Amino acid sequence: MFFKKQITWIKLFESLTAANNQIAVGSVCTMQVGKKKLCVAHTTEGFFAVNDKCPHNGASLGNGFCTEQGSVVCPMHRYHFDLKTGRAKSGLGDYVQPYPIEIRNDGVFVGFQETVWNLF
Numbered sequence: 001m002f003f004k005k006q007i008t009w010i011k012l013f014e015s016l017t018a019a020n021n022q023i024a025v026g027s028v029c030t031m032q033v034g035k036k037k038l039c040v041a042h043t044t045e046g047f048f049a050v051n052d053k054c055p056h057n058g059a060s061l062g063n064g065f066c067t068e069q070g071s072v073v074c075p076m077h078r079y080h081f082d083l084k085t086g087r088a089k090s091g092l093g094d095y096v097q098p099y100p101i102e103i104r105n106d107g108v109f110v111g112f113q114e115t116v117w118n119l120f
Ligand code: FES
Pocket: 054, 055, 056, 057, 058, 059, 074, 075, 076, 077, 078, 079
């Protein structure tokens, strides 16, 4: 289809074991993927990725923490963002872009609905 969006998959980790070793359950971190900074979270439900920049005032969500309810919490003013939808659970309708994560035999990948040229 002409307007169908393509997802470009970029490898974040060489394996699930490497991902588990780098980000413990209940933790978040910031990862640079091309020009984009992502906040990657590891919860009991798996791995999630959202834009790292908090929409409220620009803090790095990767310096925050995640909750058992599946949110990342901004370290600056403690806004909560749902890791699946990106919606703020507090604040005035703020939103962070979530990105899909796929775990494959050859690594852990994050997907972007844009061309790879926009990333670099
Ligand atoms: S900068 Fe993130 S909640 Fe204010």
